[in-house]
Amino acid sequence: MRKIKAINIEISSIAHATEDPEKVLIAILNILPEDLRGIIRERIEYTDTYGHYKDPIRIYRIKIENNDAEKILSYILNRLSSSEKEILLLSLEDRYDPSTRKLFIRLSKQDAYKGEVSIGFDDDIIRIAVGISGAKNIKDLDNYLRSLIKK
Secondary structure: OOOOEEEEEEEEEEEOOOOOHHHHHHHHHHOOOHHHHHHHHHHOEEEEEEOOOOOEEEEEEEEEEOHHHHHHHHHHHHHOOHHHHHHHHHOHHHHEEOOOOEEEEEEEHHHHHOOOOOEOOOOOEEEEEEEEEOOOOHHHHHHHHHHHOOO
8 A cells, every 4th residue: 555645845825015924924834833933934935026916925935845744734634623624625626636746725824823723715825735645546635634633
């Protein structure tokens, strides 16, 4: 049997002109395990650019590889409410792209700033793209994600 594993995780979010960039950075850090926040804060990159209406925006990005990717994924999954875990698992077909082997999760940036982790349904989000190896189908991915969720 092939071992299924999160091999990398990409996290990104936008600080719009009306937002304090430091608060957006705090929101990103709040979705991470506490022991990784300092290291990741030093490695996170940003690009200053302009949005659709020429308003200034800052795009934060970081890509984490190795065992930390699985640790972060597990941390995020376990901080979701029971109902949001089920929503995530029931919507895997919409969230997983088998051609890129990436699982996409959108988290609420506002909730993350408050120290909570919840699925985001609007545009004010933190984008998560998790590279998954070894999953042949959605059922494999579902089983893997369930194995990361603590009972």
